[in-house]
Amino acid sequence: MKCVSSASLRPLRADAVRNREKILRAAAWVFAQRGLDATLDEIADAAEVGVATLYRRFPDKDALVAALFENSINEFAAIAERARDMHDSWEGFVWFLEEALDRQCVNRGLRDVVVGSPYAQEIMASAKARIVPVVMDLIQRAQRDGYLRADLVEADVSVLEMMISSLGGEVNQFAPGLWRRYLGIILDGLVVQREAPSELAPSQGGELVLNALHASKHAHA
């Protein structure tokens, strides 16, 4: 009995390490494009590796998702904290939304994680605990300074994020950055008072959004 810790009794063989990394790279790509619904077979193919290899390294999808997205989730917390520390509370609030949404719209897998995919339950539970109080702070500061409407609560931010990030993924590929247009409208609805509309991101591609959604579903003869 010469093993020390319960996990990773011995170091992985060199080729196994290489394959593990190929898998992670491939999974990052595939999940980003197609969301967490992507199959493990698909990822194994993209990694140029047999399925069994993937299953040996990661017992199930949850484990793979956790390994991949733990970083991104911590990044969220970091963003929120940095936003809270910005001088202008409104700028901080807006910057947080922009950064968070940009990531979620570009990476459909990340969006699924944040919105609460069953494959990322525990990983998000702890992250939420860390992020929520910071967002509450962001909100309260912007409210105290008279920028943000007083009736906004933390849950609203989650819901609005969810609504806006539904324009990520495939839609964002048809109409890149369209989500910014609607974030703009919503921000105009969140400020306490306003003389004129702020300038919006252009709507180009907007007409195609619904078509883009069709395309994403199966063709259906």
Next chain:
Amino acid sequence: MKCVSSASLRPLRADAVRNREKILRAAAWVFAQRGLDATLDEIADAAEVGVATLYRRFPDKDALVAALFENSINEFAAIAERARDMHDSWEGFVWFLEEALDRQCVNRGLRDVVVGSPYAQEIMASAKARIVPVVMDLIQRAQRDGYLRADLVEADVSVLEMMISSLGGEVNQFAPGLWRRYLGIILDGLVVQREAPSELAPSQGGELVLNALHASKHAHA
């Protein structure tokens, strides 16, 4: 060769008519609750009818969906037209959104139809052609009267409708009417100018929205 028209050569038998109606009633209910993804088996069960009966009456899902939702779709057009004819152009615009969204949020199947489910392609194609110009009118009138921000285009309305109606269905059962809160925020973002935030529908249940979304997906041990 004594038949007259190509369809409905002879009248249906009395029991067949009764069953057809049971199917339509059941389908209306099931689609409203679970969206167009509900299976035909499920509907047959709810109608207390064998699957075969359903298939004999409606060759495929598209036919059933068309039979069920043609009315609702025409209702949309009627609502849009009535909104256009209202005295106050802003009230008309808001009223149209409220009515349209209320229907979509209460009836998940209807939402799927409007957002462009593959099972309702043709049925929507013609309806769109009828509704879009009316909505453009609604927009232009509200803009001309100085209520609605000038940079809003027709496609925006579809996108916003889609975003808001994502709070229908199961979410609306957890937190009934929550969608009105976010419609309120967005409307505040759509007016040209505003001194103070308008009053929002309460957020009660809002914290549970994301949980409601989980619940809707399979439990996943």
Next chain:
DNA sequence: AGTAAGTGGAGAATTAACTTCCATTTCCCC
């Protein structure tokens, strides 16, 4: 060179939906 570790990919197991078949029941008209 020997052996433990690692691999691939076919295929078993599962789940789920759509659709058809046909022996039986029900209605309609005479």
Next chain:
DNA sequence: GGGGAAATGGAAGTTAATTCTCCACTTACT
């Protein structure tokens, strides 16, 4: 009220997608 056409139910065939396992073979390490 009886004969024949119409309608029925639900079991079973079909197709498809996904997860996960097995084992004969290959590769790395000492």
